Amino acid sequence: MSANGEITGGSMYPTRVIAKLFGVGERHIQQLTKDGVLPATETSNGRQYDLVPTIQAYIRYLRDAAHGKTGSEREQELKQQKLEADLALKGTQNELHRLKLDIAAGKYIPVEEATLDYARFFVAFKKFALSLPGRLISRIGGAVEPTEARRIEKEMQGGVTQLLRAFVVAGVDESQIKGTGAK
Numbered sequence: 001m002s003a004n005g006e007i008t009g010g011s012m013y014p015t016r017v018i019a020k021l022f023g024v025g026e027r028h029i030q031q032l033t034k035d036g037v038l039p040a041t042e043t044s045n046g047r048q049y050d051l052v053p054t055i056q057a058y059i060r061y062l063r064d065a066a067h068g069k070t071g072s073e074r075e076q077e078l079k080q081q082k083l084e085a086d087l088a089l090k091g092t093q094n095e096l097h098r099l100k101l102d103i104a105a106g107k108y109i110p111v112e113e114a115t116l117d118y119a120r121f122f123v124a125f126k127k128f129a130l131s132l133p134g135r136l137i138s139r140i141g142g143a144v145e146p147t148e149a150r151r152i153e154k155e156m157q158g159g160v161t162q163l164l165r166a167f168v169v170a171g172v173d174e175s176q177i178k179g180t181g182a183k
Contacts, residue, residue, distance in 0.1 A: 012041065012048040022058060035075070037061045126164055133157045 018038075019026045032038045033047070038057050040047045102108060133156035137149050144152070 011051045012043065013051055013054075014045065015047055015049070018049045018054060021055075032058070032061070122167070129160050129164060130157070132160060 013021075015026050015029050019029045022029070029038065029049075033040045038049065038054055038061075040049050040054075042048075099108075133153045136156065137153040141149050
């Protein structure tokens with residue numbers, strides 16, 4: 001028995017002997033060792049197995065397999081991560097499907113169409129805003145002197161132009177917009 005209470009056989013055996021003892025192939029023993037099921041020690045004679053701890057580990061492995069607890073903790077962790085990733089993928093696929101249905105139903109419009117509508121609106125708004133001073137002066141023209149009416153119109157025109165410059169649509173001019181009637 002070892003200092004930590006484990007039973008040790010003190011007898012070290014190579015992979016082929018353990019494989020023959022368990023009735024499996026050497027490759028299966030190597031895989032169980034790689035998976036962390038069987039403890040092995042690297043020696044000058046190659047990989048060796050202490051008989052008693054190896055048998056105990058194999059019995060635990062078989063018992064866990066019989067009760068549905070196969071695989072190492074790492075394997076279980078990887079399975080859990082895979083399940084979580086699958087759930088996330090399904091959620092993303094559902095969201096993508098919902099977006100495709102919304103697009104097909106016409107709930108969204110292409111960016112180009114929205115940009116063009118936005119630009120058309122501002123061209124129309126600019127024309128309207130620039131026409132306001134002239135329209136106002138034509139209504140009040142009889143009530144004030146012509147020179148005063150012209151001064152008021154120029155002042156209002158300057159104010160409207162200044163405000164419009166603050167709302168410039170990035171690099172869009174009327175000639176770039178189709179269907180607005182702009183020339």
